Amino acid sequence: MTSDRPAVLTLEGLQGLIEALAAEGYRVLGPTRRDGAIVYDAIAGLDDLPAGWGDEQDGGRYRLVERGDAALFGYAVGPHSWKRELHPPHLTLFRTRREADGFSVEAAADEPEPTAFLGVRACELAAIAVQDRTFLEGPQADPHYARRRAGSFLVAVNCGEPAGTCFCVSMETGPRARGGYDLALTELLDAAGHRFLLEVGSERGRALAERLDARPAEAADLAASRAVSERAAGRMGRRMETGGIKALLQENQEHARWDQVAERCLSCANCTMVCPTCFCTTVEDTSDLSGETAARVRRWDSCFTLDFSYIHGGTVRGSTKARYRQWMTHKLASWYDQFGVSGCVGCGRCIAWCPVGIDITEEVAAIRGEKNPESAG
Amino acid sequence: MSAMAAGAAATDPMLPAVARVVGRRRETADVWTLEVAPPDGWAGFAPGQFNMLYLPGLGEVPISMSGDPAAPGPIRHTVRAVGAVSAALAALRPGAAVGLRGPYGSAWPVAEAAGADVVVMAGGLGLAPLRPALYRLRAERARYGRVALLYGTRSPADILFRRELERWRRQLDLEIEVTVDRAAGDWRGSVGVVTRLLPRIAFEPVSSVALVCGPEVMMRFAADALLDAGVPEPRIHLSMERNMRCAIGQCGHCQFGADFVCKDGPVMSYDRLRARLKIREL
Structure with a gap:
């Protein structure tokens, strides 16, 4: 492959892509089936991919289902997002050591391995772009995120099988990747055979693609790829009306719906853990028994915990109502003020992984005064 | 992207400087003013700004500067001993080390x-x-x-x-x-x-x-x-006061509506705050 013209990889070609990434020095992560879910983990080749597995998702529900075909990427998204890699759940920031005249501070070693992400959905590319704004574009960048981001090679795989919880079309983030990737694949599984349309999105993507055993794409391949995305776009399980959503939420902070949703919400923080854009963290200190050394660890935190808003005298957001309102208003409204984009990419994880099935699209519709969100699916 | 990321990777803004306590004054039964020698690179502060003070194994808290920004000499922080970290800070004696990041936040419009x-x-x-x-x-x-x-x-x-x-x-x-x-x-x-x-x-x-x-x-x-x-x-x-973990707009804790109190505040004018101050538990 020698130009930016789309090409076609066979299954062997995809294996070649994984091997080429490994040969380039990347730790290759991709979708794999574990504990009844599709999760991201180290992969060595096609055998590690969840061949023939799809997912069935709804409010509070996630199940793997056998598709009856050989699709390697025939699911939507699982509980993991690439946030785990770029913004790790636990990260030691620095260590201190007691000295004769006090203590010394030493930054913790942070040399993340260059990592290739195989199977990045369009909604996840959007989520990465959202987190770039949080961690790279403020007055003080987060060097840990910056290192991981610079060392990541993104292989998008266009979504062909949106779940019942998906609404990327509403959020204008998918289902087809429109940039932000190094390489993008569309899995094609039709009479012409099991193959992948390969598109180049960056200079290093081009360099890698040139080493692959691929044939130029034909018009039929391109048409088939477009059809996959069009079909996916037409099968969104959910939709969210986003017109005027910032004002809608910011001007309805006392809406009765917040009380109603608070009666269902368990304040468990699952939605924030699975959300690919939620970025909040806390810092914790650990020390050995003698106090000789101590470490400061940053870990994911959630606005659903009582501690999150604690100041001397009490917790600011003591009620579940206030915490749910904070989460949803931040995600869908104040995010625009802070970062110029929505904090929601329409991946639907918060809906599927909510133990009581609270549906963010339904909550928005309720605040709009609509009875039920009109389903496009 | 990679050039931007590489440049940004230079320093970790969460890493404190180790500064030296040079004085301590009791203000009331539970309030102390801690005088800290300016660490290397300290470029002064504006009235209303705060520092993050850190003690190993205990944690870090935002503490406002309470001294004269134009005066040379130590940086003054007035601390009420109410929690584990603030009580330990208030108990520091001259010569003790303290972690310091800052200054952060907006200033009074003097x-x-x-x-x-x-x-x-x-x-x-x-x-x-x-x-x-x-x-x-x-x-x-x-x-x-x-x-x-x-x-x-x-x-x-x-x-x-x-x-x-x-x-x-x-x-x-x-x-x-x-x-x-x-x-x-x-x-x-x-x-x-x-x-x-x-x-x-x-x-x-x-x-x-x-x-x-x-x-x-x-x-x-x-x-x-x-x-x-x-x-x-x-x-x-x-x-304004809110829980703070990072002071650089990345931990999310200090949000007050769309503002991060750490970097958009703490000092804010009432016309910006009015609507939000009327909402309970924001």
Whole structure:
């Protein structure tokens, strides 16, 4: 492959892509089936991919289902997002050591391995772009995120099988990747055979693609790829009306719906853990028994915990109502003020992984005064 | 992207400098002022800003600077010993090491208030982040109209910086009114909420600038009283307090509506805050 013209990889070609990434020095992560879910983990080749597995998702529900075909990427998204890699759940920031005249501070070693992400959905590319704004574009960048981001090679795989919880079309983030990737694949599984349309999105993507055993794409391949995305776009399980959503939420902070949703919400923080854009963290200190050394660890935190808003005298957001309102208003409204984009990419994880099935699209519709969100699916 | 990321990777803004405590002064029963030698690279601060002070194994808390920003020498932080970290900070002796990051946050509009009457309203420990502004107002006293400090505390024993306030009052260059929530018979001053002091001072409301810091409920009432007196919303400035973990807008804890109190505040004008202050548990 020698130009930016789309090409076609066979299954062997995809294996070649994984091997080429490994040969380039990347730790290759991709979708794999574990504990009844599709999760991201180290992969060595096609055998590690969840061949023939799809997912069935709804409010509070996630199940793997056998598709009856050989699709390697025939699911939507699982509980993991690439946030785990770029913004790790636990990260030691620095260590201190007691000295004769006090203590010394030493930054913790942070040399993340260059990592290739195989199977990045369009909604996840959007989520990465959202987190770039949080961690790279403020007055003080987060060097840990910056290192991981610079060392990541993104292989998008266009979504062909949106779940019942998906609404990327509403959020204008998918289902087809429109940039932000190094390489993008569309899995094609039709009479012409099991193959992948390969598109180049960056200079290093081009360099890698040139080493692959691929044939130029034909018009039929391109048409088939477009059809996959069009079909996916037409099968969104959910939709969210986003017109005027910032004002809608910011001007309805006392809406009765917040009380109603608070009666269902368990304040468990699952939605924030699975959300690919939620970025909040806390810092914790650990020390050995003698106090000789101590470490400061940053870990994911959630606005659903009582501690999150604690100041001397009490917790600011003591009620579940206030915490749910904070989460949803931040995600869908104040995010625009802070970062110029929505904090929601329409991946639907918060809906599927909510133990009581609270549906963010339904909550928005309720605040709009609509009875039920009109389903496009 | 990679060039930007590589450049950004240079330093970790979460890493504290190790600074040295050079002095410690008891202000009240549970409030101490900690004097810290400026660490390398310290470029000063503006009135109203804060530092993150850290102790190994315990944690890190935001503490406002309470000294004169124009004075050379140590950085002063006034701490109330209420939690594990603040109690340990308040107990540090000269010579001890303390982690320091900062300064962070927005400043009181001291220079912008030139030519105007200035009303400073403080509640409890809220006087500490206002003291740097008071130093600057006094230092350039001729640039301002009437300057008044209205200060409310729980009891006479809780009055911060008492000797300094008495000296300033004797020098007559600022009007100082103090009130307490409760007092024994030997207190000859006012008893009651700080807003009741406002009618006692002479100032030109429409053109004055108000600087307010204290518990949130006190600031709401103070702002209402100032508005009732005729001070325009954009000229009333409050210093907000929220939980903070990073001070650089990345941990998410200090959000107040769309603002990160750490970098968009803590000092914000009332016209920006009004709608949000009326919402409970925001």
